[in-house]
Amino acid sequence: MTSKNLLTALLPLVSDLSRELPERERYRRLLEAMRALLPCDAAALLRLDGEWLVPLAVDGLSDDTLGRRFKVSEHPRFEVLLRSPEPTRFASDSALPDPYDGLIEGFHHHLEVHDCLGCPLFIDERPWGLLTLDALDPLRFDSIELDALQAFASLAAATVNVADRIERLALRAEDEHQRAEVYRQASGQQSKELIGQSKPHKRLVEEINLVGGSDLTVLITGQTGVGKELVAQAIHAASPRAHKPMISLNCAALPDALVESELFGHVRGAFTGALSDRRGKFELADGGTLFLDEVGELSLTVQAKLLRVLQSGQLQRLGSDQEHQVDVRLIAATNRDLAEEVRSGRYRADFYHRLSVYPLQVPPLRERGKDVLLLSGYFLEQNRSHMGLGSLRLSADAQAALLAYDWPGNVRELEHLIGRSALKALGQHRERPRILTLSAADLDLPSPSTAQENPASQLQTASSVAVAVGDLRQATDRYQRQIIEACLTRHQQNWAGAARELGLDRANLSRLARRLGLK
Incomplete structure (x- = not known):
């Protein structure tokens, strides 16, 4: 590899450093340049997050790789790369398992032997992550000069450093990360992240960051299984209370007789079996966040008592006359339509309005x-x-x-x-x-389903319909009508979800539907 080739590959990346680019696009261009400079079948950029390596960008690997979280201690090759200050190439007959075996895009046989090398990235002299290259040919990297990879790694480190700084300036992510790190250390658990790149997911994350910095009560709604508790944890981690505890209670898992004791605590002798004083969830969450899951299951009696605590911040343990003052941020979640529950008389209107200061809808997975x-x-x-x-x-x-x-x-x-x-x-x-x-x-x-066949197949179907009826406009309208109706059926008549699947703006889909007689 000549110095001219190296310079030609690096110059666009140097130019990118001064440009405002989305993080994802910046990393994509980085890997694209690396594959042009160092021919390989797959490349990846991974960030070190505690004991985990998180893929930020991949090229030549399957789409699901971006969702994986590699525990360093379970992948010996990653351990070797992170320990070495310089690029490392593994022998083609290395006994160390490769984390990407079976993940090379477009290949479905076992990849037991291939060429593999990687390089650690350092920012402020601390390990930040890895660049990895893989090839199916065991001899592919024979001609590569490791100095060239080292030079590229230095520029890659500058690239990720720029991306990090832009993100910190835009979202104040540095402070949020520090608060979340304190919380993770206190809980002794791996950080649970919200994984996704779709527009609905990004909008959700934006709302989480927006409301996280406030002290507003949040009502998280969404279907069963969408991850409402994970959203609640993300709101807490993005809040000034992140260094304080987040206490959770599933309101559907307890009978009414125990819900009050769990929420407000009790004193000794308050009821049969109360052998000692006990603090409730509100007191345990003092200074932090209380998450009430399945809040739609609370009885009207408990709703009234909760309303008082939310209004005044004061509570009484069961069996006690003494008041306790608490400072708690409340996050609630439900899969019920609480507005409808209010209209039917099964839910208190005043309590509902206290809960839904900031309603947050979690999109279903199909969208x-x-x-x-x-x-x-x-x-x-x-x-x-x-x-x-x-x-x-x-x-x-x-x-x-x-x-x-x-x-x-x-x-x-x-x-x-x-x-x-x-x-x-x-x-x-x-x-x-x-x-x-x-x-x-x-x-x-x-x-x-046939409605999700590839475009060529759909075009062939439309063409055959047109030939059969002899009128291209009518055949095209009929085919569009069938596609839209099938899509609406899959999305349970949700026009926004159908528009996203069809790749149309919702207003344009609405106009098209009216012209086709669907509205």
């Missing part, structure tokens, strides 16, 4: 497009680790089936499906495989 694959990657990596496999991946028909399915149970259904399917697929092998591939048959999902 999030390819987020299904990112979430699948996250769950696949979890199951791969638990099952002790080298790689757990999806076949092309499995990915198509996941994208076509309607997901009535949302993210929770997807999580359970991946775990169940992986276990069943493993049981079909007499010997434990190194790479386990889940097919559409393993997932036991319906095949993709």
Whole structure:
């Protein structure tokens, strides 16, 4: 590789440093330049987050890779790369398993032997993450000079440094991260993140960041399984209370007789079995956040007592006359239509309005497009680790089936499906495989509907209809009408969701539907 070639590849990236680019686009251009400079079949940029490596951009790897979270201690090659201050190339016969085996895009056979090298990225002399390159040809990197990769890594570090600084300036992410880190250390748990890149998901994250910095009461609504508790945790982590505890209570899991004790606490002798004083959830959450899940299940009596606490910040333990002052931020969640519950007399209007100061709707999984694959990657990596496999991946028909399915149970259904399917697929092998591939048959999902065939197939169908009737305009209108009706059926007559799937602006879809007689 000549110095001229290296300079030609690096100059556009140097120019990008002074440009305002979306983080995703900046990283995509980085990998694109690296693959032009250092020919390979796959490349990835990963950020080190505690003991996990998080993929920020991939090129040549399957879509679900972006949803995976690689635990460094479970991937020896990553450990080696992070320990080395310089680029490292692994021998083609290395016994260390490769984290990307089976994930190279467009290849569905086992990749037991290939060329692999990587380089750590440092920012302020601290390890920030990794650049990795993989090739199917074991000799592909023979001609690569590691100095060139080191030079590229230095520019890559500058690129991610710029991206980090822009993000901190725009969203004050540095302070939020520090608060979230304190909370994670206090809880002793891995940070749970919201995974997705779809427009509905990004809008949700924007709202979380907006309301997180306030002290407003938030009512999270959405279907069962969309991840309302995860949203509540994200709001807490983005708030000034992040260093304080977040206490949760599932209101549907307790009978009415115990809900009051759980919320407000009790004194000794307040009821049979109350052998000592006990603080309730409000007191435990003092200074922090209280999350009430399934808040639609609360009785009218408990609603009235909760309303008093929300208004005054004062509560009494059961069996006590003493007042306790608490400072608690309340986040509630429900899958019920509480406005309808109020109209039917099953819910207090004043309590509902206290809860819904800032209503936040979590989109169903069927409206999030390819987020299904990112979430699948996250769950696949979890199951791969638990099952002790080298790689757990999806076949092309499995990915198509996941994208076509309607997901009535949302993210929770997807999580359970991946775990169940992986276990069943493993049981079909007499010997434990190194790479386990889940097919559409393993997932036991319906095949993709004809309405979601590829464009060429749809064009062929439309063409045959036009020939049959002899009138192109009428045939085209009929075909568009069928496509829109099928899409609306899949989205339960939700026009916004149908517009997103069809790639149309909602207003344009509405105008088209009126012209076709659908409205």
